[in-house]
Amino acid sequence: MKNIEDILFGFNPISLEEMDSVRLMNRSDIKYIFRIEQLPVFLREITADYRVLEVNNVRLNKYETLYYDTDDFKMYMNHQRGKTNRYKVRLRRYVDSDLNFFEIKFKNNKNRTIKERIRRKEAETVITDKTEKFLHSKTNYDSKELSPKLWANYSRITLVNKNAGERLTIDTNLHYKNETKQKHIPELVIAELKQEKRKNTVFVELMRKYRIKETSISKYCFGVIYLYDNIRMNNFKPNLLNLNKICYGKV
Numbered sequence: 001m002k003n004i005e006d007i008l009f010g011f012n013p014i015s016l017e018e019m020d021s022v023r024l025m026n027r028s029d030i031k032y033i034f035r036i037e038q039l040p041v042f043l044r045e046i047t048a049d050y051r052v053l054e055v056n057n058v059r060l061n062k063y064e065t066l067y068y069d070t071d072d073f074k075m076y077m078n079h080q081r082g083k084t085n086r087y088k089v090r091l092r093r094y095v096d097s098d099l100n101f102f103e104i105k106f107k108n109n110k111n112r113t114i115k116e117r118i119r120r121k122e123a124e125t126v127i128t129d130k131t132e133k134f135l136h137s138k139t140n141y142d143s144k145e146l147s148p149k150l151w152a153n154y155s156r157i158t159l160v161n162k163n164a165g166e167r168l169t170i171d172t173n174l175h176y177k178n179e180t181k182q183k184h185i186p187e188l189v190i191a192e193l194k195q196e197k198r199k200n201t202v203f204v205e206l207m208r209k210y211r212i213k214e215t216s217i218s219k220y221c222f223g224v225i226y227l228y229d230n231i232r233m234n235n236f237k238p239n240l241l242n243l244n245k246i247c248y249g250k251v
Contacts (some may be wrong), residue, residue: 004157004172007043008059011052014160016097019053029113030193030204032212035246036172039189042206046159049202050168053158055096060172062095064153066125067220068146073231076224080235084109087139088220089146093123102131104138113194150178150223164201167194176223183226187247190217215239 034042052059068089069075078086088105103117118134127135127143135143157170171190176183193203207213217239225233225240233240 003040004043005060007040007047008052008157010044010047011050011059011159012162013054013059014051016053016055019158019160028111028195028198030195030198031215031217032191032207033215033217033243033246034189034191034210034212035187036189038210039170039172042210043157045206046202049163050159050161053160055094058096060155060157061097062153063156063171064093064095064123064151065219066091066123066151067149067223068127069149069224070141070145071147073149073224073228076221077232079218079221080232082235084111087141088218089135089139089141090220091120091123091125092117102127102134104135106138150176150220150227152176152219152223154219161201164199165196166201168192168203169194171219174219176226178227181227183223185247188243190219215242217243 053061055061068091075087075089084107086107090103090105092101092103094100100120100123101117102120103115106114106116108114116134116138118130120131124131125148127146132143135141135146152174153176154171154174157172159168159170160166161168169192171192172186172188174185174188174190176185191203193201195201221236222240222243224231225236
């Protein structure tokens with residue numbers, strides 16, 4: 001990771017305050033996965049085109065995310081079945097900036113991702129008070145039917161296109177855990193383009209150049225598969241096979 005951090009200091013920085021202009025809370029997402037060894041090459045090729053988020057002199061930022069679901073994993077199952085108008089509910093801790101948000105992501109039937117969140121002083125895991133009211137106002141879930149299911153922790157690079165309304169997040173060193181299991185996937189990189197409207201940009205062309213195809217991947221859903229037994233996953237099998245091929249060279 002030291003090599004990656006050195007490359008990141010070749011990018012022009014952008015602050016959290018400046019990032020407000022490209023929050024993209026209502027957006028189109030494009031995801032790619034590849035091996036960590038490829039990342040330095042890709043970063044060098046786009047250094048001139050993107051700025052990198054810097055928080056307290058750190059450009060590879062640590063994220064901790066706690067996902068909630070029902071006892072029968074309704075949110076997971078809705079995604080597994082390909083249901084539109086579905087939710088993800090999570091608590092996110094931005095470690096380097098010491099910020100905490102309770103977040104709700106909504107994927108609508110037009111393939112748009114809408115994210116709403118409220119600030120929390122502490123990373124409280126119980127849904128009460130303000131978070132409970134926020135949940136009830138934005139979803140059809142009751143706080144009493146939701147409980148924490150897993151943590152997904154990783155390091156994130158956030159890049160902002162200098163010439164377009166686009167953010168690119170690059171997640172590395174993914175680590176899942178719950179009360180009984182853990183799963184570390186250091187080989188994997190998940191890159192996600194967030195745009196107002198889908199369009200070709202520098203990173204899209206870079207992925208085409210290296211024959212890396214778009215994919216559909218949910219960090220939460222794969223965490224459920226890795227940490228929980230007897231979970232239905234039929235519709236995720238092609239993506240899971242691709243992930244295993246990229247990370248471990250096997251299917």
